[in-house]
Amino acid sequence: MLFLEGEIRRLEAEFNMFFAGRLPRPPWETRARVNALVKRHDQSYIRNTADRFRFESLQARYQKFLELWDRQMTNRELGKVGPGGRRTSPVGPPAPVSKNEQAQPDAGTVRFSRDQQLSPDSQTVKQLFNRLAAAKQQVGETPLAIDRLAALVRAQVDKFAKEGKNVAFEVATKDGKVTLTAKPSDET
Numbered sequence: 156m157l158f159l160e161g162e163i164r165r166l167e168a169e170f171n172m173f174f175a176g177r178l179p180r181p182p183w184e185t186r187a188r189v190n191a192l193v194k195r196h197d198q199s200y201i202r203n204t205a206d207r208f209r210f211e212s213l214q215a216r217y218q219k220f221l222e223l224w225d226r227q228m229t230n231r232e233l234g235k236v237g238p239g240g241r242r243t244s245p246v247g248p249p250a251p252v253s254k255n256e257q258a259q260p261d262a263g264t265v266r267f268s269r270d271q272q273l274s275p276d277s278q279t280v281k282q283l284f285n286r287l288a289a290a291k292q293q294v295g296e297t298p299l300a301i302d303r304l305a306a307l308v309r310a311q312v313d314k315f316a317k318e319g320k321n322v323a324f325e326v327a328t329k330d331g332k333v334t335l336t337a338k339p340s341d342e343t
Contacts, residue, residue: 156209159196162189163217170224174231176296179330181228193217234293266323266340269316273309280305286326290333311337 166189169182193214201207265283267273273280280301288298308324315322315337323340326333 159192264323264325267312268321290326
């Protein structure tokens, strides 16, 4: 009985990690193992009344977890925000566009010229930060700090500037994970 209780706790922890974005896929193997354990205990005769009560309590708790996880999986597949999550829009009004900071035709791409001055206060860094933060919040990840993003952008711009190229950063979501990719760009 203690083993079953421990396995249910382990499964609960794995599902929590999956929904928090720390596991790449749901813990189906653990769920199948716990299902087999519950079925085996359910089909056996439990003579002791206290043990039977404890098993039935564990079984009811496990069923409630299954309902919760199935509902969360359905919501995730439908793109709905889970409990505790919220939809947000980018912060503040759109910034004015300067000569080096032209409007981007691709919604997930932000371009930087090799001679552009970059800081956390730069409008293009803020634009990239807003896109990245919005994408991360949609999948339930925590956003990256803007100063860390500015340092990462500066490093990539410097790297590509040595080759005489501009940089395009693309924000994409794949398999429930948000990626930020830097590629050389001919456009400014």
